[in-house]
Amino acid sequence: MMRALAVDPDTQSSRIVGLPVPEVKPGQILVEVKVAGINEMDVEVRAGGWGGQVKRFRRDGPVLTGFEFAGVARTSGKRIRAGQRVMGYAPVLNGPRVHAQFAAVPESGILAIPDSLNDESAAALCVMGLTAVEVLERLCPVAPAQSCLVIGAAGGFGAYAVQLAASRDVNVTAVASAANESWVRAQGAHQFRPYETSPALSPGDAYDLIIDTPARLSFSSAAPFLSRSGMYVSSNPTSDPAGLVRSWFSSRRAAFLMMLKTSPSRLARLVELTEEGALRAAIDSIFNIAEADAAFDRFATRGKQGRVLLRI
Template sequence: MMRALAVDPATQSSRIVDVPVPKPKPGQILVEVTVAGINEMDVEVRAGGWAAQVKRFRRDGPVLSGFEFAGIARTSGKCIRAGQRVMGYSPVLNGPRVHAQFAAVPESSILAIPDSLSDESAAALCVMGLTAVEVLERLCPLSPAQSCLVIGAAGGFGVYAVQLAASRGARVTAVASAANESWVRAQGAQEFRAYETAPALQPGDAYDLIIDTPAHLSFRAAAPSLSRSGMYVSSNPTSDLAGLARSSISSRRAGFLMMLKTSPSRLTRLADLAENGTLRAAIDSVFDISEADKAFDRFATRGKQGRVLLRI
């Protein structure tokens, strides 16, 4: 048996339950989870969202939250060996949830953790770091002559977007709480706008990339602040479908931040960037699994700095 976290959407709370340790299927690795991240989807599930996915998760047991983690492999596969420290990302829409002592995860979704990274750093980098790499190395690679606006720059994804854009030599303007200005500038932002006192978009803006992590804008609203071939990227793929269609007939483009699954090659790229110091784990707080509700509430608090983690 193992300890696991069960969230109750009816009461928007969680509790610890004892459930059987999962048995890995062919192609899966049994991982003893040491640290797991909390993400927007987890908070929304606790609040009653993602009903179709929750119905599917319930067929596997009461664990409904968690999809990025660090831990220890307890079985071997083709590349992973029992006893190795591993990091991974359970496929977000159909994979096992990992807010539990053990999870059986596809081997294709995990990687051995480099010795230079702690479990906390690996878990903190996994999903949001992968997403930053996808946006800034695949969707819209920036050059030193270009500029980037990151809205929500102190959050889990925003901080890695700032770090990676700055590492590419781009000029980064960050939007976050005034209290986080010095911290966000330390991540690589050259300019700063406090959301309490200044609009994110201002007259004269002409960014090559606008990253809207709270998804408060739209492509239509952002387009006047984009360069001729600039790109607007939102964190919510369903909030601005009209904008995606509109961008198909414009020199300006729209994209979305949603990593449905990962691969060893993507995880290897993330690990390389962490090892060479390009991406640095940003951890706001770490809670024991028995304090999960405090962790969920902390995630939902504006003004945090980086990731919120659960120590399993």
């Protein structure tokens, strides 16, 4: 038997339950989860959202949240050996949830953790670090002396985007709460705009990349502030689909990103960037699994600095 977290969308609360340790299917690794991340999807599931996915998750049991983790492999596969520390995440929309003591996850989504990373850092970097890499290396590779605006720079994705852009000598302007200015500047931001008193976009701005982590803008509103070949990236693929279509007919571009799954090569690139110093774990707080409701509430609080984690 194992301890696991079950959330109740009707009461927007969680409880610890006892469940059988999951059986391992071909292509999976049984992982003893040590630390797991909390993401927007988890908070929305607890609040009653993602009905279709929740219905699918419920067929596997009451664990409905968690998809990124660091832990220890307890079975072996083609690449992973039992006893290795591993990091990764289950496919977001149809993978097993990992807010539990054990999870059977696809071997294709995990990587052995190097000694240079502890469990907390590995779990904190997984999804949001990979997302930043996806934007800044594949969607819109940035070069020295270019400019980047990161809205929501104190969150996990935002902090890693600032770090990675700054490591490439990109001129980074960050938007976040005034209370987080010193912390955001420590991530590498060159200019800072408090959202309480300053607009995210000002006359005369011309960015090569605008990253809108809260997805409050649109391509139409951002385009006048992009350079001729600049890109607007939103974290919500459903917030402005018309903008994506309009960008096809413009030298300025739009992209909408959701990292639904990963691969060993992507995770290896993430680790490489941490070992180079281009990325470092940004951790706001760590809660024990019995304090999960407080962890969910912390995630939903504006002004946090980096990732919120659960120690399983």
